[in-house]
């Protein structure tokens with residue numbers, strides 16, 4: 001994800017491309033990629049950065065540039081220059097040309113931490129042959145043969161209990177620390193996938209770990225935001241407070257996750273991910289790093305998306321009424337698989353994509369829009385936030401309309417979507433999100449459980465800002481009213 005691109009050093013990118021070719025794609029005429037003029041861009045950027053307090057509004061800045069220059073432009077953000085693309089057809093072509101070992105941008109703070117502490121990391125941090133080896137092993141387990149039904153069976157009791165507990169601990173219906181509670185739910189769900197069908201028996205044993213881990217993973221995110229404002233190398237060299245805090249929370253999260261993994265080791269059943277990874281003859285240490293990264297990856301991604309979905313439903317009475325009517329007489333599984341639920345989740349991710357920018361470096365030159373050449377090795381940023389909110393692809397683009405994802409019975413086409421590829425919340429291609437099926441099950445299941453039992457009301461309106469991922473500008477406060485009280 002590109003949220004850390006401002007901190008990426010060009011040298012870091014270049015070393016990947018030593019052996020990449022830069023042969024001419026075509027000898028036909030090519031145009032130069034639109035780009036803000038240097039001096040006006042500098043002034044513009046300065047004012048935007050000032051207004052946006054260091055990039056909280058980066059998504060809007062990029063959106064404005066697309067309005068001005070069209071679906072492609074070249075711009076510098078900090079030390080890195082990138083080509084931004086918001087056209088769905090060309091975005092797909094970028095994924096199609098990403099080569100055998102697709103390369104994305106890695107967060108600099110994490111890279112630096114891993115280097116200093118010689119920490120081995122999971123799939124997201126791997127490249128080349130190593131990445132390919134593990135991705136091939138993991139794809140069948142998490143995507144091809146993933147059994148959502150069976151995960152739901154293992155999680156049903158836990159999700160129900162957790163949500164009852166939220167309400168029991170609420171302040172007269174106001175759910176306290178909602179975000180952190182959702183982090184814990186995401187981590188517990190991931191634990192269920194790792195442990196398998198013995199999970200319900202062991203929930204009590206893992207809860208103390210997941211509770212602390214949720215806080216710690218959320219702190220990593222908070223400290224990453226603080227570090228994204230300054231040079232990581234400088235902060236680390238001079239042991240600035242931001243770097244020290246980041247290192248401490250990362251270290252703590254690793255320690256807790258390792259303890260959790262040891263605990264899970266004793267519980268695992270044959271349908272658990274941990275057991276299945278062992279069957280693949282992967283060294284134990286590698287398994288631990290892969291599992292640990294899955295737990296961390298599950299935290300803010302699914303928690304943030306679930307939180308936005310809850311907020312959107314709470315602020316759309318009409319859709320919440322529809323949810324109530326449609327879900328009243330169906331069981332949880334039917335609810336999860338309904339068109340309405342799928343539409344709710346797709347709309348949430350279109351409006352609030354966890355990765356609003358996705359970056360790639362291509363191994364060869366690519367000709368786009370039949371006119372422009374993007375040289376091999378140049379950073380390409382896919383403006384997923386802008387394409388997802390473009391009226392050309394989604395009429396009334398800023399509106400939350402889950403029914404736009406329903407199909408017209410006569411024509412078979414989507415009712416309110418011109419190009420579904422204009423929203424790519426999980427990216428595309430070989431390096432796309434490997435946890436997407438887990439995330440989808442968890443988000444649908446959590447929403448179904450909550451909205452079947454409670455009417456959810458907003459206590460204040462919020463706006464979206466970018467803190468590496470799209471977050472509310474103030475904590476989302478929601479009031480739960482049991483449907484049984486409403487008659």
Ligand code: HEM
Nearest residue numbers: 001104124294297298301302354355426427433434435439
């Ligand atoms: C709403 C939830 C989620 C969203 C929106 C999301 C989004 C993404 C995106 C956009 C990427 C591609 C990043 C890039 O190429 O730069 C990605 C990669 C990845 N995701 Fe997710 N993710 C979600 C949940 C999860 C979960 C629950 C897991 C846990 C298994 C997970 C594990 C990963 C991993 C390991 C990668 C790296 C894959 C690779 O490099 O081959 N994600 N995710």
